[in-house]
Amino acid sequence: MSSETEEKRSKAQPNGCERAFVQRNKIKWFWAPAFFGFWLLLYVTISIPACHRLPRPLTIQDEETHPDQFIAERAEKNLRELVSLGPRVVGSRQNEMAALKMLSQKMQKIRSGTANDIEVDVQVASGSYVHWSMVNMYQSIQNIVVKISPKNTNSTTYLLVNSHYDSVPAGPGAGDDGSMVATMMEVLRVLAKSDKPLKNPVVFLFNGAEENPLQASHAFITQHKWAKYCKALINLDSCGNGGREILFQSGPNHPWLMKNYRRAIKHPYASTMGEELFQHNFIPSDTDFRIFRDHGSVPGLDMAYTYNGFVYHTRHDKAEIFPRGSFQHTGDNLLALVRQIANSPEIENSAKYAKGHTIYFDVMGWFLVFYTETEGVILNVIVSLISIGICGYAIKLISVNSGIKLEKILKKVGHTLLVQILSVVVGAILPVLLGLFMDAVHLPLSWFSNSWLILGLYFTTFFFGLAIVPAMYFHWTKQDKLPIGQRVQLLLHCHCILLSVLTLIFTICGIRSVFVLMLSCLFYTVGLIINIATRLHTKDVAWVIPHIVCTVPPFVFFAYFSHGFFTTFIPMFGRFGENLNPDLAVAVFSVAVGFLCCGFIIPVLQLFNKSKTIICGLMGITLLCFIIAMTPIGFPYRPETNVQRFAVLHTKRTFHDADNKVRRQESGYFIMPQDRRTYTVKHAVINMTLAQRIGSDCDKEINCGLPLYNQRWHKTRKNSLWIPASEPVLGENVPTVLLLSKNSVSPTRIRYEMQLSGPNHMALFIQPLNGAKMMDWSFHQAPLRLSFEPPYFIYFSWGVNGDPLKFWLELEKPNGNWNSTTLELGLGGHWTHHKELITPDFKKFLDSFPHYVDATPWPASFESRIF
Ligand SMILES: [Zn+2]
Numbered sequence: 088m089s090s091e092t093e094e095k096r097s098k099a100q101p102n103g104c105e106r107a108f109v110q111r112n113k114i115k116w117f118w119a120p121a122f123f124g125f126w127l128l129l130y131v132t133i134s135i136p137a138c139h140r141l142p143r144p145l146t147i148q149d150e151e152t153h154p155d156q157f158i159a160e161r162a163e164k165n166l167r168e169l170v171s172l173g174p175r176v177v178g179s180r181q182n183e184m185a186a187l188k189m190l191s192q193k194m195q196k197i198r199s200g201t202a203n204d205i206e207v208d209v210q211v212a213s214g215s216y217v218h219w220s221m222v223n224m225y226q227s228i229q230n231i232v233v234k235i236s237p238k239n240t241n242s243t244t245y246l247l248v249n250s251h252y253d254s255v256p257a258g259p260g261a262g263d264d265g266s267m268v269a270t271m272m273e274v275l276r277v278l279a280k281s282d283k284p285l286k287n288p289v290v291f292l293f294n295g296a297e298e299n300p301l302q303a304s305h306a307f308i309t310q311h312k313w314a315k316y317c318k319a320l321i322n323l324d325s326c327g328n329g330g331r332e333i334l335f336q337s338g339p340n341h342p343w344l345m346k347n348y349r350r351a352i353k354h355p356y357a358s359t360m361g362e363e364l365f366q367h368n369f370i371p372s373d374t375d376f377r378i379f380r381d382h383g384s385v386p387g388l389d390m391a392y393t394y395n396g397f398v399y400h401t402r403h404d405k406a407e408i409f410p411r412g413s414f415q416h417t418g419d420n421l422l423a424l425v426r427q428i429a430n431s432p433e434i435e436n437s438a439k440y441a442k443g444h445t446i447y448f449d450v451m452g453w454f455l456v457f458y459t460e461t462e463g464v465i466l467n468v469i470v471s472l473i474s475i476g477i478c479g480y481a482i483k484l485i486s487v488n489s490g491i492k493l494e495k496i497l498k499k500v501g502h503t504l505l506v507q508i509l510s511v512v513v514g515a516i517l518p519v520l521l522g523l524f525m526d527a528v529h530l531p532l533s534w535f536s537n538s539w540l541i542l543g544l545y546f547t548t549f550f551f552g553l554a555i556v557p558a559m560y561f562h563w564t565k566q567d568k569l570p571i572g573q574r575v576q577l578l579l580h581c582h583c584i585l586l587s588v589l590t591l592i593f594t595i596c597g598i599r600s601v602f603v604l605m606l607s608c609l610f611y612t613v614g615l616i617i618n619i620a621t622r623l624h625t626k627d628v629a630w631v632i633p634h635i636v637c638t639v640p641p642f643v644f645f646a647y648f649s650h651g652f653f654t655t656f657i658p659m660f661g662r663f664g665e666n667l668n669p670d671l672a673v674a675v676f677s678v679a680v681g682f683l684c685c686g687f688i689i690p691v692l693q694l695f696n697k698s699k700t701i702i703c704g705l706m707g708i709t710l711l712c713f714i715i716a717m718t719p720i721g722f723p724y725r726p727e728t729n730v731q732r733f734a735v736l737h738t739k740r741t742f743h744d745a746d747n748k749v750r751r752q753e754s755g756y757f758i759m760p761q762d763r764r765t766y767t768v769k770h771a772v773i774n775m776t777l778a779q780r781i782g783s784d785c786d787k788e789i790n791c792g793l794p795l796y797n798q799r800w801h802k803t804r805k806n807s808l809w810i811p812a813s814e815p816v817l818g819e820n821v822p823t824v825l826l827l828s829k830n831s832v833s834p835t836r837i838r839y840e841m842q843l844s845g846p847n848h849m850a851l852f853i854q855p856l857n858g859a860k861m862m863d864w865s866f867h868q869a870p871l872r873l874s875f876e877p878p879y880f881i882y883f884s885w886g887v888n889g890d891p892l893k894f895w896l897e898l899e900k901p902n903g904n905w906n907s908t909t910l911e912l913g914l915g916g917h918w919t920h921h922k923e924l925i926t927p928d929f930k931k932f933l934d935s936f937p938h939y940v941d942a943t944p945w946p947a948s949f950e951s952r953i954f
Pocket residue numbers: 251263264297324325
């Protein structure tokens with residue numbers, strides 16, 4: 088060691104009180120828990136509460152002192168009334184009569200004594216559209232449409248507000264979407280009473296068939312008399328119960344909507360990242376927003392509750408657990424937003440303002456940041472380049488201060504950059520391996536009820552990988568002339584350069600969510616500038632203070648943001664299906680989130696004495712959490728709150744041969760597991776040992792011989808289980824296809840006229856046989872025009888009117904051989920809301936499921952016919 092460096096070292100030795108903290112140019116090891124505790128404390132005391140903060144709900148008593156405001160208690164009353172009707176499935180008396188009556192009466196009440204014009208219209212509509220590969224066909228479904236307009240207006244620019252009052256058969260649909268219906272009703276009441284004038288009319292669409300799926304919005308936007316005047320949309324839905332509604336889709340291409348959102352909103356909660364995830368189909372849900380956008384070109388804002396998705400679409404989605412504060416949150420926002428957009432000059436000529444995407448996010452629910460995509464690109468590029476520049480300057484200063492030649496320092500930078508890349512790679516691989524391992528040892532979803540296990544299992548593993556690689560590098564290059572404080576700074580600079588380059592690459596790829604990386608670089612660079620300006624960067628440890636201070640704001644923000652993200656996604660793993668290993672997905676999420684939140688924090692560990700021991704301690708936490716995952720704490724399910732989902736169809740299957748004789752008939756329980764841990768119920772459920780995978784039927788029978796009407800089930804149908812059982816009791820209205828006539832149109836072409844009747848949810852599968860080709864039909868033309876693979880799938884459901892559906896098919900056989908069969912039809916029927924059809928055997932079977940299971944029971948039938 089040269090005497091010059093020796094001198095510099097001794098200068099850097101700490102004095103006085105600094106000595107308690109620092110030893111041999113390193114921080115004493117026992118400060119490490121405090122270091123971790125500090126960040127954990129920020130997360131628990133700032134980020135999490137910000138994620139769950141709700142405003143004080145107003146009660147009816149508050150009304151006098153808060154005129155013209157949204158009253159949460161009234162919305163709550165609305166919800167309780169709606170939910171008391173029970174599940175509101177399309178075609179059921181509850182949906183088509185009771186809910187309609189209740190809503191109509193409320194509207195009549197609001198109408199009386201208002202200074203505005205209020206028109207109420209009940210729409211009954213039939214139609215169809217193509218949804219993925221399925222023809223989604225509806226008959227006589229209903230909407231209640233309410234238009235509120237200022238007196239004597241002739242404005243032809245309306246704002247549309249939509250939510251749905253129907254529900255899935257499984258549950259009362261309080262969160263989804265009764266809460267939004269109740270909120271809309273209250274907003275309508277306040278607007279009707281208010282003397283603050285609206286400039287343009289607002290159409291409130293109380294949508295009667297969303298879960299069916301998305302039929303009523305299609306009916307409205309393609310057929311209703313007011314549809315063509317709707318120039319903007321606010322869509323309100325839910326995949327949870329309570330919490331804050333998030334704005335997760337906007338536009339497309341209408342930045343003025345976001346501008347108005349920012350102006351109006353009282354409690355902002357919005358995320359560009361949600362929009363990108365949703366639009367790239369990472370989220371297994373769809374909303375009416377898409378229908379309005381694709382079939383009506385109506386731009387809008389899409390908002391939904393995502394909190395407590397555990398109860399979504401189950402019988403536990405109750406009004407009692409819906410917090411009043413959530414009503415106030417959404418109500419305040421919606422009321423302000425409706426006024427803002429309906430009165431905005433842009434809505435009157437929205438095409439003029441249709442320019443580009445936007446980037447938006449709220450900061451801790453305090454305020455909204457919003458800018459256009461072009462501004463985003465400029466910002467990302469400038470920040471990245473400045474960050475790289477400042478890091479480069481800091482590297483040069485290291486050379487100047489240490490007296491080591493710049494080339495040598497640059498060589499070190501190259502090594503450090505490689506080490507940092509390697510550490511991220513190792514850090515990413517370890518949680519992924521753990522995710523595979525957890526699944527292999529039958530412990531997936533251990534964090535489903537206790538989500539903190541994700542921190543202990545996957546985040547710690549990632550941090551370990553991220554920290555151990557540089558620790559080993561520093562260990563192996565101990566003789567390096569550069570003091571450790573400088574080497575850690577170099578590591579951080581390299582991380583910042585890495586992030587800046589990633590920001591530039593993702594910006595070029597057009598990924599809007601990359602603003603998070605840009606923010607990371609921005610705050611790091613600010614810290615670095617402070618260090619350079621104060622010359623603290625030359626010290627061994629003191630530079631950490633500005634660094635940490637500047638890391639706190641992005642950490643708190645990212646932790647807030649990530650907490651919302653995990654809160655949304657964790658429940659979804661209970662319904663992503665059996666094919667996805669949820670632990671693998673959570674491992675990947677943890678790597679991404681850990682990288683974002685702690686990328687500038689973890690390298691600081693290298694400054695501690697006994698850093699390798701501290702880093703290995705992280706693996707100790709992982710091991711501990713693995714042991715916990717094996718105990719009842721790690722068992723995923725809890726009755727009422729964190730249920731395991733199954734759909735159980737008590738099904739009768741009948742297959743006919745070409746002579747219309749029954750060739751195969753059986754009855755059983757058809758079970759669709761919704762998550763990865765199907766085997767947990769194996770020992771509890773009656774006859775589960777007789778269960779067979781349905782897979783082999785998929786090669787033999789049309790649509791695997793299954794009555795599925797939901798498109799989403801098709802992906803997992805091969806893995807579904809079949810347990811032989813006694814025959815179901817089916818309703819009177821058993822699905823039937825009647826051949827009305829069969830005529831040859833030409834020697835090679837034949838036309839079938841048919842009629843379909845049955846319960847209000849049916850699926851028709853059509854398979855041409857023996858070289859026959861479907862040439863034309865009375866159904867939606869898209870499957871033929873776009874040459875869909877047969878069997879063609881027609882989903883048909885009806886609301887108030889169950890009249891048979893007449894249809895025709897035209898098939899061609901180039902050889903003109905009509906002696907062989909031409910056509911096979913598969914016909915599925917569902918009784919989605921008939922409790923009386925559940926047989927004692929079926930009930931016994933359902934009761935044998937463990938109490939933490941939410942099994943949705945349906946009688947169903949499937950029949951195949953050959954023509
Ligand atoms: Zn919904």
